[in-house]
Amino acid sequence: QKEVEQDPGPLSVPEGAIVSLNCTYSNSAFQYFMWYRQYSRKGPELLMYTYSSGNKEDGRFTAQVDKSSKYISLFIRDSQPSDSATYLCAMSDYGNNRLAFGKGNQVVVIP
Amino acid sequence: DTGVSQNPRHKITKRGQNVTFRCDPISEHNRLYWYRQTLGQGPEFLTYFQNEAQLEKSRLLSDRFSAERPKGSFSTLEIQRTEQGDSAMYLCASSFPRTSGGWDTGELFFGEGSRLTVL
Numbered sequence A: 001q002k003e004v005e006q007d008p009g010p011l012s013v014p015e016g017a018i019v020s021l022n023c024t025y026s027n028s029a030f031q032y033f034m035w036y037r038q039y040s041r042k043g044p045e046l047l048m049y050t051y052s053s054g055n056k057e058d059g060r061f062t063a064q065v066d067k068s069s070k071y072i073s074l075f076i077r078d079s080q081p082s083d084s085a086t087y088l089c090a091m092s093d094y095g096n097n098r099l100a101f102g103k104g105n106q107v108v109v110i111p
Numbered sequence B: 001d002t003g004v005s006q007n008p009r010h011k012i013t014k015r016g017q018n019v020t021f022r023c024d025p026i027s028e029h030n031r032l033y034w035y036r037q038t039l040g041q042g043p044e045f046l047t048y049f050q051n052e053a054q055l056e057k058s059r060l061l062s063d064r065f066s067a068e069r070p071k072g073s074f075s076t077l078e079i080q081r082t083e084q085g086d087s088a089m090y091l092c093a094s095s096f097p098r099t100s101g102g103w104d105t106g107e108l109f110f111g112e113g114s115r116l117t118v119l
Helices: none
Strands: A011-014 A019-025 A032-038 A045-051 A054-058 A061-066 A071-076 A085-092 A105-110 B005-007 B010-013 B019-024 B031-037 B044-050 B053-057 B065-068 B075-079 B088-095 B114-118
Touching (some): A019 A085, A032 A061, B005 B088, B010 B019
Antiparallel strands (some): A032 A085, A054 A061, B031 B088, B065 B075
């Protein structure tokens, strides 16, 4: 079993819809949780960074962490075609040291 | 300097050849990371440096792989005797650590990667 599980199935949504993504993990030592966005042929860029459990909101993006269930989520409200990308969850026990990534979800927002 | 720079962007080589990738981090960043990403997978950690010191290496980094950061600025990743399984995107990232309990919690900035194809 991988440390981080992310269902890699592609997701197509109409513009304006809410996108919901999630990851589960097995390592209870993880306490730093991140979501990265990766456009085709580009490196990942940080979207959200959360420490421990709770919710964090930044504009149209909301990240949730439930450490008791080892489950993290990312919600994108009012999705735009420019949100079309692959979204990767990542986590670690010591900040940026040795991030464990999920496989990524390819999201397509249809105008 | 607007970001992490990686060269070459794409390298095609024959099995058994040696290849070297270079990463120039954002100038004030003293932490530098190497990751490998294969198609349809998330990045996998390989190694990281703080200044010129290599502080951690993954088990993925076999004896054929060597990374250096001689003056604490740019870094090189060399793969000797390449195998077809080495075909991947090699990503470099850098950060200026904001420490929390001694851990780097600063934002990680990734380069665009160096894609290796081994024939």
